[in-house]
Amino acid sequence: MNQVITEGLQLMPPAFAEGLAQWSREDGRPNQDTYATAANAALVAADADFGTCLEIVKIESTTRLRFTGATPIRAGLYLQIRARIKLISGTAAVARIGAWAGSSANTNIAGVAQFGPSRAVDTFGEVVELSAIVGVGARTGVDMVWGGSAVFGHFGIDIIGDNGGVFRIEDIEITDATDIYYRELMDWVDVTDFGAIGDGITDSRAAFAAADQAAQGREILVPAGVYFIGSTLGLDARVRFEGRVVMPDAARLALNQNFDLNGYADAFGDAELGLRKGIQTLLNQSDFEGFDLNARRVILTEPLDVQAAVGNRTTYANRRVLRNGQLTPDNSPAWDDDFVVATAQWSVNDPRKLTNIANVAQIPVGSLVTGAVGVGREVYVRARDIAAGTITLSLPLGVPPQTQSYGFRRFKYLLDFSGFQNLQRFVITDIEFLCADRASAIMLPIDGLVVQVQDCFLHRPERSRHHIAR
DSSP states (O other), X not given: OOHHHHTTOOOSOOOGGGOGGGEESSSSOTXXXXXXSOTTEEEEEEETTTEEEEEEEOOSSEEEEEEOSOEEOOTTOEEEEEEEEEEEESOOEEEEEEEEEEXXXXXXXXXXXXXXXXXXXXXXXXXXXXXXXXXSSOXXXXXXXXXXXXXXXXXXXXEESSSXXXXXXXXXXXXXXXXXXXXXXXXXXXXXGGTOOOEEEEEOHXXXXXXXXXXXXXXXXXXXXXXXXXXXXXEOSXXXXXXXXXXXXXXXXXXXXXXXXXXXXXXXXXXXXXXXXXXXXXXXXXXXSEEEEEEEEEEESSOEEHHHHHOSOSEEOSOEEEEEEEEEEOSSGGGSOEEEEEEEEEETTEEEEEEOOTTGGGSOTTOEEESSTTOOTTOBEXXXXXXXXXXXXXXXXXXXXXXXXXXXXXXXXXXXXXXXXXXXXEEEEEEXXXXXXXXXXXXXXXXXXXXXXXXXXXXXXXGGGGSEEO
């Protein structure tokens, strides 16, 4: 027995000999008919197999027997309900453990299994054993999975089939079966014991939060499966992932004891996604100043748009650090430069603006301006106004023709910060950028970004001028 969970809980129903007023003919709820006044039921004092037991003559298509006491249900607690029954005379039937699942509002929880496996009771005098296990979590061998809404149950048996049979039933037992699933001294809690379902669809956020609250210094176990977390979640306990989680892009996961790439790669089953979600949390919580890549190499399938990964902010002023790892692109078209040619007008009165651009929507912010008279070596698109057909440049042009064609080349960067309007005190340290033929390292094309790059190494010196592009 798991004394931690069941200490102080009353599980075992009273013996039939203590009175039949505590045994309902319906589902066990208050003010229902009991077997104390039933004409088809009586106590038998000395049955050869059962001792004192209950004898019932079957007169309903489904004859129910339920204990009226509210047997408690708890997260992490698994109950086994046992009964023994035999046919004395008359018509054979089928029997099973039956139950009524109760919520905190004293209502029945619809949609959950409320009976166990059926057994034929069809041989005179043969003792048939009925058994079922009930609990919150969907574990192997649990016959009645009731989820996190269940707080109590009414338990007993059902006898199903034709009427006329006479049956004897031994005292019903309810015991703690938790030790089937746990070591006696466990150092973890399992999210499935709190109602988490690893189907990738059911929102298991509440179950994860409940497991975290119950952990009390122990580890949280996320077993095999895919667990959907529908909104932002913070976990204070250390988490061991055998399965993985999926979340909406805007939802954040704060692993407060696993706040590094190892933790997030395990959580999401992918190092690239783990890096994105880790950076998202880094810029949205105050508990940690940095995110460690654990000296791992992360292969990026596309440029990591840092602002898009964070999602909910375009300015940030607190110190944050990304450290200790390698970033490299895969070999895919996602790293091909975007190149657009557009005709634009320029005026000496506003030398950092190009106007009257028909295809301005095709020109990405951060593009390098090329192939035109009067354009310096490092001039980038700082902003664009699609409605007005204009773009703003990072530097003024050197007296180009009033109207001419310009080339706009948008390089692809491993880390792209261009979506931020203001970013202060962000530090990138001890990161090795393994740039391929098309990728560059870091993109900072917007004024007002203060990103410190310390002790980093860039492979691909011929393109090092795009290491930091302003």
